[in-house]
Structure formats: C-alpha cells, structure tokens
Amino acid sequence: VFDGSHDVAGGNLLGRWRHQFGGDSDIQLQGYYDRTSRFSPQLDEIRNTFDFDFLYHFKIILNQDILTGVGARWSPDTIIQRFDTLDxxxxxxxxxxxxxFLQDRIPLVSNRLWLTLGSKFEHNNYSGFEWQPDARLLWTPTEHQSVWAAVSRAVRTPSRLDQDLQLTDFLVADPPIPIFLRVVGSKQFVSEKLIGSEIGYRTLVAKNLYLDLAAFHNDYDDLYGYGPGSGFVETSPPPAHLILQLPLANALRGSTYGVEIAPDWKPFDWWDLKGSYSYLHLKVRDKAGFTDNLNTVSDNGSSPHHQFVLQSLFTLPKKLELDATVRYVSILPAQMVDAYTTADVRFGWRPTSDWELSLVGQNLMQPQHAEFGADVNTIVGIRRAAYVKITWKR
Structure with missing residues (x-):
C-alpha cells in the first residue's frame, strides 16, 4: 500500500482556423498542445503532446457531401521510477x-434518406496500420422524426501500459523463499477490436420536447487479459526470491448490448432541461487457448448497469449563464466501488461573441467519492474541484 499524495499539473493550448470558400466548401486547421506532469510515490510521468488536424469539406455531383482530412500526433514522455515495484x-x-479519413454523405431520396460511408486509416508506433470503416443510414419520414442505423469497426490501439509495463507485487513472505507476482507488458500486444451496430429514433413528443431512443450491440475481440504465466528465481535485489510472471495478452473476447433514452425539453427560451438514462449489459469470456478467469470476472463487474444524467442550462440576463449537472452511476462490484451521485456547476459570462469566462465546480455533493479501483487498497477517491476557464475564439 502506498501512502502519499498524487499531484497532477499541466496546461493546454488550442488554436483553430476556418475558412469558407462558398456555400459548398470550407477548410479548417487546428493545432493543440498539452503538457501534463504526474507525481506519485511510485513513479513520475512528464508528457508533452502536439496534435495537428486539417479538414476539407466540399460537395460533388449528385449533391454528395465529402469530408476528408489528415492528422498527426506526437507525444514524447519521460518516466521516472520512484519505487522498484513499478516501472x-x-x-x-x-x-x-x-x-x-474520408467520408461521403450520399442523398438517396431528397430530404428524406441519406447514406453515409466513410473510413479512418491510421498508422501508430505500437500496432502499425489500422482501419476503421463506418456505414450509416438516416431516414426522416417527417419534419420532426428521424430514424437511423449504423454499423462500424473501431480499435483501441496499444499504449505504453500494454507493451512496456513492469509491475511487481508481494505475494508470500514465508520461508523458504519470498514470492512476488510480476505483470509485464508484451510487444506482441495488438489492438483491441470492436464491431458495433446501433439503431435509433428521435421524435418531437410535445412542444419543445424531443425524445431520443437508441439500442446498440457490440462485439469485441483481442481484449486485454493475461497470457500463460511462468516462474523463475531472482537473486538481485537480495534475498533470493521467486517471481511468478504474467504477461499481458489479447486473451479475451466479449459483447455488450444496451439502450439509451434521452429527453430534451426547453420549457422557456432561457431554460433547457436535458436528461439521459442508459442500461448496459456486458459479457466477457476467454479466447481459445487462454484461461484468464481473474480478468474475466473483473471485466464483467467493472461497467455500471445503470447511469442517469440530468442537466439544467440557464441563460441569464447580462450575458450570464448558469448550468448544473447531476450524475448517478450504479455499483461496480468487481472494483468494490459503490453507487454514487454527484453534481457539477458552471457559472459563465460571455462579454462578447469572441470571449467566455467560466467558473466551474466539480463533484460537489461529497468531499470525495470513488469511481474506479481494483481493490480496497487501490480505490481512488475523486475529490471536489474547481477551475477557471477563459476561452477566446475568432
């Protein structure tokens, strides 16, 4: 168990430029820089991230709407080990x-039916080339109704944790020899893959009251888990000790399904009320050749079945704004995290169309609450927080 503070500091800067060529085409350039420093009793991490994006939107024959773009991100980091057990x-x-990426929005029936086809192609330093295609169909039978369906493929590319981790934990101190468990990353770890499908419906229920309904099903493959273990004796640092080593591997597959309900009501011009409820069922199982029972149980109990969100957005006189958000998340039994309710509040001022000043308070309903954790010794408490944000856009 590690006692002590975990300090995080950083800042970011974002710039965006957009130019309209006419009614049918425009370009956008965006640059982003972020610096984050994390200091903990186990290790320190200093990371700089540079991100650039270029977007080009135009139309071609038959009123097809094309969106394409390129992007690049570089994120150098430095890890400073503070304790032998984590590196x-x-x-x-x-x-x-x-x-x-390239996306084509094709009108099949004028102002009624559209087909959108697209794909993203990327290359990263962990898994090489990846592709993520997407197909969507939108139907608007009336002015205030819409039905949509989609099928897509997505990936989670490996990270430093998946390929470079070295985590050692003490198991047994009894003679004749101490025993440690070591979890290590693997250069053979590949991207986790998702094939997802969804269908949804949006309608105007009453004056200024919209309702969104959606259902989804996802199939996952090559999920994060553990490969076959091995054992060996280490003599450094003394005394001699036994290491039981578990490599990270793409050991699991699984599926999810669920529903989402989201009403949106505007009782007055100066007041918006938005809500949402989601239900999620998750099932994870071992892939052939793996018996990763520990991680399977953990994954199956690590996503909340129920989530509620309620937002109240006030537009006040003198160009002031007041927003409040209340969230409820149900229990995570595998992570020993209880259900919780919390709230955020934002007070904003827009003196001109270019400038915004905001004061934000987060997680205000209790001094701290847990949102995730592997066991009672690693549960992380999310504390109350406040920050000031200044935004300028041109």
Missing amino acids: FEPHQETDSIYSW
Missing part, C-alpha cells in the same frame, strides 16, 4: 499517430 521500459518514448 516502464524504456523510460523515454514518443507515441506517434498519423491518420487520414
């Missing part, structure tokens, strides 16, 4: 992602 090798690494 990443190498201590310095630069994550890189280069991407291109």
Whole structure:
C-alpha cells in the first residue's frame, strides 16, 4: 500500500482556423498542445503532446457531401521510477499517430434518406496500420422524426501500459523463499477490436420536447487479459526470491448490448432541461487457448448497469449563464466501488461573441467519492474541484 499524495499539473493550448470558400466548401486547421506532469510515490510521468488536424469539406455531383482530412500526433514522455515495484521500459518514448479519413454523405431520396460511408486509416508506433470503416443510414419520414442505423469497426490501439509495463507485487513472505507476482507488458500486444451496430429514433413528443431512443450491440475481440504465466528465481535485489510472471495478452473476447433514452425539453427560451438514462449489459469470456478467469470476472463487474444524467442550462440576463449537472452511476462490484451521485456547476459570462469566462465546480455533493479501483487498497477517491476557464475564439 502506498501512502502519499498524487499531484497532477499541466496546461493546454488550442488554436483553430476556418475558412469558407462558398456555400459548398470550407477548410479548417487546428493545432493543440498539452503538457501534463504526474507525481506519485511510485513513479513520475512528464508528457508533452502536439496534435495537428486539417479538414476539407466540399460537395460533388449528385449533391454528395465529402469530408476528408489528415492528422498527426506526437507525444514524447519521460518516466521516472520512484519505487522498484513499478516501472516502464524504456523510460523515454514518443507515441506517434498519423491518420487520414474520408467520408461521403450520399442523398438517396431528397430530404428524406441519406447514406453515409466513410473510413479512418491510421498508422501508430505500437500496432502499425489500422482501419476503421463506418456505414450509416438516416431516414426522416417527417419534419420532426428521424430514424437511423449504423454499423462500424473501431480499435483501441496499444499504449505504453500494454507493451512496456513492469509491475511487481508481494505475494508470500514465508520461508523458504519470498514470492512476488510480476505483470509485464508484451510487444506482441495488438489492438483491441470492436464491431458495433446501433439503431435509433428521435421524435418531437410535445412542444419543445424531443425524445431520443437508441439500442446498440457490440462485439469485441483481442481484449486485454493475461497470457500463460511462468516462474523463475531472482537473486538481485537480495534475498533470493521467486517471481511468478504474467504477461499481458489479447486473451479475451466479449459483447455488450444496451439502450439509451434521452429527453430534451426547453420549457422557456432561457431554460433547457436535458436528461439521459442508459442500461448496459456486458459479457466477457476467454479466447481459445487462454484461461484468464481473474480478468474475466473483473471485466464483467467493472461497467455500471445503470447511469442517469440530468442537466439544467440557464441563460441569464447580462450575458450570464448558469448550468448544473447531476450524475448517478450504479455499483461496480468487481472494483468494490459503490453507487454514487454527484453534481457539477458552471457559472459563465460571455462579454462578447469572441470571449467566455467560466467558473466551474466539480463533484460537489461529497468531499470525495470513488469511481474506479481494483481493490480496497487501490480505490481512488475523486475529490471536489474547481477551475477557471477563459476561452477566446475568432
């Protein structure tokens, strides 16, 4: 168990430029920089992230709407080990992602039916080339009704944790020899894959009251788990001790399904009320050749079945705004995290159309609450927080 503070500091800067060529085409350039420093009793991480995106939107024959773009991200980091049990090798690494995407929105029936086809292609320094296609159909039978369906493929590319982690934990102190468990990353860890489908319906229920209904089903493959273990004796640091080593591997597959309900009501011009409820069922199982029962049980109890969100958005006189959000998340039994309710509040001022000043308070309903954790010794408490944000856009 590690006692002590975990300090996080950082800042970011975002710039965006957009140019309209006419009614049918425009371009956008965006640059982003973020610096984050994390200091803990086990290790420190210093990371700089540079991100650039270029978007081009135009129309072609038959009123097809084309959106394409390229992007690049570089994220060098430095890891400083503070305790022997946790490390990443190498201590310095630069994550890189280069991407291109293309999307075509095709009108099949004028103002009634549209087909959208697209794909994202990227290359990263962990798993190489990835592709993520997407197909969507939108039907608007009336002015205030819409029905949509979609099928898509997505990936979660590996990270430093998946390939470079070295985590050692004490198991047994009794003679004749101490025993430690070591979890290590693997350079053979590949991207986790998702095939997802969804269907939804939006309608105007009453004056200024919209309702969104959606259902989804996802199939996952090559999920994070553990490969076959091994054992060996280490003599350094003394005394001699036995290491039981577990490599990370793409050991699991699974599926989810669920529903989402989201009403949106505007009782007055100056007041918006938005709500949402979601239900999620998750089932994870071992892939052939793996018996990763520990991680299977953990995954099946690590996603909330129920979530509620209620937002109240006030537009006040003198260009002031007051927003409040209340969230409820049900229990996570595998992570020993109780259900919780919390709230955020934002007070904003827009003196001009270009400037915004906001004061935000987060997690205000209790001094701290847990949202995730592996066991009672690693549960992380999310504390109350406040920050000031200044936004300028041109």
